[in-house]
Amino acid sequence: MKARKATRSEDSLKAYFQQIKTTPLLSFEEELDLSRRIMQGDELAREKLIKANLRLVVKIAKAYASTDVSFLDIVQEGNLGLIKAASKYDYRRNVRFSTYAAWWIKQSIVRALSNKRRVIRLPHRKEEALKKIQKTYYTLTQRLQQKPTVDQVARELGMAAEEVGSLLNASSAIASLDSDENFESGTLMDMCEDYTYDPDSELIKKSMHEDTMRFLEHxxxxxxxxxxxxxxxxxxxxxxxxxxxxxxxxxxxxxxxxxxxxxxxxxxxxxxxxxxxxx
CATH class of the missing domain: 1.10.10.10 (Winged helix-like DNA-binding domain superfamily/Winged helix DNA-binding domain)
Incomplete structure (x- = not known):
């Protein structure tokens, strides 16, 4: 039964890959033109932009492949992010669509995996705290030229070491920053990728700031x-x-x-x- 299910899944993947390969890639000028048309309400332009970038989703999804979630499911979650990106892409920013869309695709995949893998879904504030721990971990790693301890991360964030450890234990993929603590096995690097240098995230921050300023025009x-x-x-x-x-x-x-x-x-x-x- 499992073998037949795995075979069907593999066949579906192959058929999907063959299908998306038939759509030609877009030049930068074509992307900008489609963005102009999308902002004027052209749904056919939006569909064309999405179809031309389905291969981008597959490329990004490979970094999140795992045994507990089917790859096709990961791709589909990434496609949801791609659809959002196509709706919000603004030609006036003068950047390639792939750079802009990558953040939305990654976010969609990470959120879905977080919800599916975690036994108990964490409140928004704790999710945000985990992100801060991850960012601080990588920043300290570069500054100290070695892996920081739980105490060092907690001190940098102004949090109690027990609180940091508790949050790490609450995440499914990781538990500790060093082997001396009494948390489950694993490291912070297992939680999510290193975002200390992330061009698409920087672009999104800039986009969010610009959108916020336009938002305040109300x-x-x-x-x-x-x-x-x-x-x-x-x-x-x-x-x-x-x-x-x-x-x-x-x-x-x-x-x-x-x-x-x-x-x-x-x-x-x-x-x-x-x-x-x-x-």
């Missing part, structure tokens, strides 16, 4: 300025209600009321940025 000037001060858009510093009031010549209470009014307005348009956020 607000009046004073509302927009207050949110920019409150949410660290100026030099990474979060300003207090009092300091903003002093800069703008209004009371802290007025600042608070304007901030709440602005947030209520933005909620009406939240879908514009929702896809950037880990669900």
């Amino acid at each position: 607000l009046m000037e004073k509302e927009r300025q207050i949110l920019l001060y409150r949410f660290s858009f100026y030099g990474g510093k979060k300003y207090t209600l009092k300091s903003i009031g002093e800069r703008m010549g209004i009371s802290p209470e007025t600042v608070r009321q304007i901030e709440m009014r602005a947030i209520r307005k933005l909620r009406e348009h939240a879908d514009e940025l929702r896809e950037y956020v880990y669900q």
